[in-house]
Amino acid sequence: MAYRLIVSRAAYITIDKIVDFNNTRNQSNKYSRKFLLSLFKQFRVIQKFPFIGIQTDHENTYLLIWNSFYIYYLINDGLIQILSVHHQKENVR
Numbered sequence: 001m002a003y004r005l006i007v008s009r010a011a012y013i014t015i016d017k018i019v020d021f022n023n024t025r026n027q028s029n030k031y032s033r034k035f036l037l038s039l040f041k042q043f044r045v046i047q048k049f050p051f052i053g054i055q056t057d058h059e060n061t062y063l064l065i066w067n068s069f070y071i072y073y074l075i076n077d078g079l080i081q082i083l084s085v086h087h088q089k090e091n092v093r
Contacts, residue, residue, distance in 0.1 A: 003075070005047040007082040014085050015039070042066050043082060050075050 007015075019032040026032075046052065046064060053062030053073065061083070064071040072083040 003047055003050050003078055003080045005043060005080045005082070007043070008084070011082045011084050018085065018087065038067075039069075039085065042071060046071070046073060046082075047080060050080055 022032045053064040068088050070086045074081045
């Protein structure tokens with residue numbers, strides 16, 4: 001089954017925060033560009049292999065651990081929704 005993938009507004013907000021943090025810390029956007037290219041490559045992997053992640057306690061919700069980041073996503077009716085992306089050191093519930 002071919003899954004359609006969408007990235008939620010909340011996920012875009014967390015991605016923007018990661019990019020802003022890295023740009024400020026590194027005084028350059030070079031790392032952020034690499035991060036984004038690699039992140040969207042992971043999104044394509046999830047789209048191709050949707051059950052690659054670890055199932056969470058929430059129904060149809062999975063966690064993919066990638067580098068130092070957690071990618072949470074929901075699979076529902078042929079659709080994969082990226083819920084959030086967080087650095088492992090963040091205190092996120």
